[in-house]
Amino acid sequence: MSDELNYVDWFRHSSPYINAHRGKTFVILIPGEALESPHFSGIIHDLTLLDSLGIRLVLVQGARPQIDKILSTRQHNSVFEEGYRITPQDQLMDIIQASAAVRVQLEAQLSMGLSNTPMAGASLKVCSGNYVIARPLGVVNGIDYGHSGEVRxxxxxxxxxxxxxxxxVLLPHLGFSPxxxxxNLKGEEVAIQAAIQLKADKLIILTEEEGIFDNQDKLHSELLIHDAQTILSSKRLNSITQAALEACVAAVRQHVPRAHIISFNENGGLLRELFTREGAGTMIDEDSYEQLRPAHIDDVGGMMALLAPLEEKGVLVRRSRELLExxxxxxxxxxxDGAIVACAAIYPFExxxxxxxxxxxxxxxxxxxxxxDRLLKGIEQAAKSLNLTRVFLLTTRTAHWFIERGFSxxxxxxxxAKKQALYNYQRNSKxxxxSL
Incomplete structure (x- = not known):
């Protein structure tokens, strides 16, 4: 029964995201590696669900491992330069064959409609064609890239x-010229240009990794552009993850509102990233989708829920609803996303x-x-706007955090004097x- 209640609770809390995403355009890069994942059928089911919720989907297919395999059987060696696979004339038909096989596999999976499956009654219509116009890379630094190209x-x-x-709509990693x-194109580049030129609301890249991790192996649920650029400059990511993050940064810089990196190996990762506050991967955006702002009366309920556990532990002094109002x-x-996740206050002594x-x-x-830190910066800015020159605080448990941020x-x-008169000797706060 508890699992059923958890499902009901999750479904109810997903409704704001369902409403927000309806009618929006998402470009999703599905690399060839995803088709070999044991969770690939789950990805197909999730794409079907997104379609049923009114989200307009443009899928970009990759075929890296499939191309590697067919070239290996033909005893051809792949040569890469600057992240591009050089495509000689004698390898082009093999690459086309691998790409076509991936396209057919995707279309077949998206055509299923068996009873008692998530695909029942879906009747998806999948269209592909010559919608990517390309041009050759040509000869760069003396290297002839053959039939490798870039999106025109x-x-x-x-x-x-x-x-x-x-x-x-299904777009291959192949482009056609007049x-x-x-x-042969980079799947990431096709996805970037599709997202930009379609003015998509999201670019989503599926990778083997869950997202981008910090140096302590903790997942970044969100990265702003400048932070993502710092990580790219460090060159600490593997080549595939580096390419995915570069693609996300490029798209967001060209006004795609948000880009996401999600693992194709995590069952339901796509749904968790799109329909829960916590997400499942890494979102890259230009401005934080968390808003730091002045509180208003409608926030009191959320603030009470936030403060209550700390008040019960004695970390904060208890405040009534009336006092907060x-x-x-x-x-x-x-x-x-509509929830109060942090708060702070400034009381002036002018x-x-x-x-x-x-x-x-x-x-x-x-x-x-x-x-x-964002709250503290906001409080300091508010204090300066009131022409205050000093901020003080009383604390019983968090002294070191404030010392590390310049408090003595x-x-x-x-x-x-008024604050001295109200000092609670029983709490014995430090x-x-x-100084500001």
Whole structure:
């Protein structure tokens, strides 16, 4: 029964995302490695669900391992330069054959409609064609890239018509030129240009990795552009993950609102990333989708839920709903998809040009992503706007966190007179201050 209730709760909480994604265009890169994953059928089922929820899907297929395999059987060696596979004339037909096999496999999987499966009654329409116009890379630094090419343009008008007619569009990693030639393209580049030229709402890249990890092997659920660029510059990622992150950064820089890296080996990873707050991979965006803003009266319920566990532990002084409502203009909050995940307050003592930092709290589910630092910066900016020159705080448990951020321990006598009179000797809080 508990599993059923958990499912009901999850389904209810997914409704804001369902409403937000309906009618939006997602470009999804499906690499050839994904077709060999034991979870590939789950990916197909999830794509079917996205389609049924009114999301317009453009799928970009890769075929890297399939090409490697067929070239190996023909005893051809693959040569890579600058991330491109050089495509001699005598290998082109083998690459086309591998790509065609992947396309047929995808279309076959998307055509299933067996009873008692997630595909029952789906009746998906999948369209593919010569929608990627390409040109040759030519000779670069003395190296002839043969039939390897780059995207010239995407026939976005034709794709839009297909999407409007409820079709799912499948783009291969092959492009075609006005002279009738075929060129082998990077799947990532096709995905980038499709997302940009279609003005897609999301670019999603499926990879073997769950996403991007920090140096302590902790998954980044979100990366802003400048942080992603720092990771790329470090060259610490493997080549496939590096290419995926480069593609996401390139798309977001060209005004694709958000890009995601998700593992094709995690069952349901695509759904978790799109329909839960926590996600399952790494999202790259230009501006954080968490909003730091002044609190308003409608936030009180969320703030009480956030503060209650800390009040019960004695970390924070208990505040009633009435008090929070009366002092709401003192608070700032971090809002994430409609939920209050962090808050803090500043209480000014104007005669002393000082302000008390209070109620700094971050939800346990959202710690470890510098939200406390963002709150502190917001409080300091608010204090400066009030012409305050010093911020102080009273704490029983978090002294070291504040010391690391420039606060120094001080005495009770340094507090404003009104605050001294209210000091609770039983709590025996330590006092810290920082000049602005």
């Amino acid at each position: 343009r995407i026939d976005s008008e034709a794709i839009f018509r297909l999407l409007e007619d409820d079709n799912m 002279t009738g030639e075929v060129f 009366n002092e709401i203009d003192r608070f700032i909050v971090i809002e994430r 005669q002393e040009n000082a302000g008390e930092l209070a109620c700094l709290a971050v939800s346990p589910d959202y710690r470890g992503a510098n939200r406390g 321990e001080t005495s009770l006598a340094s507090l404003p 006092i810290f201050a920082k």
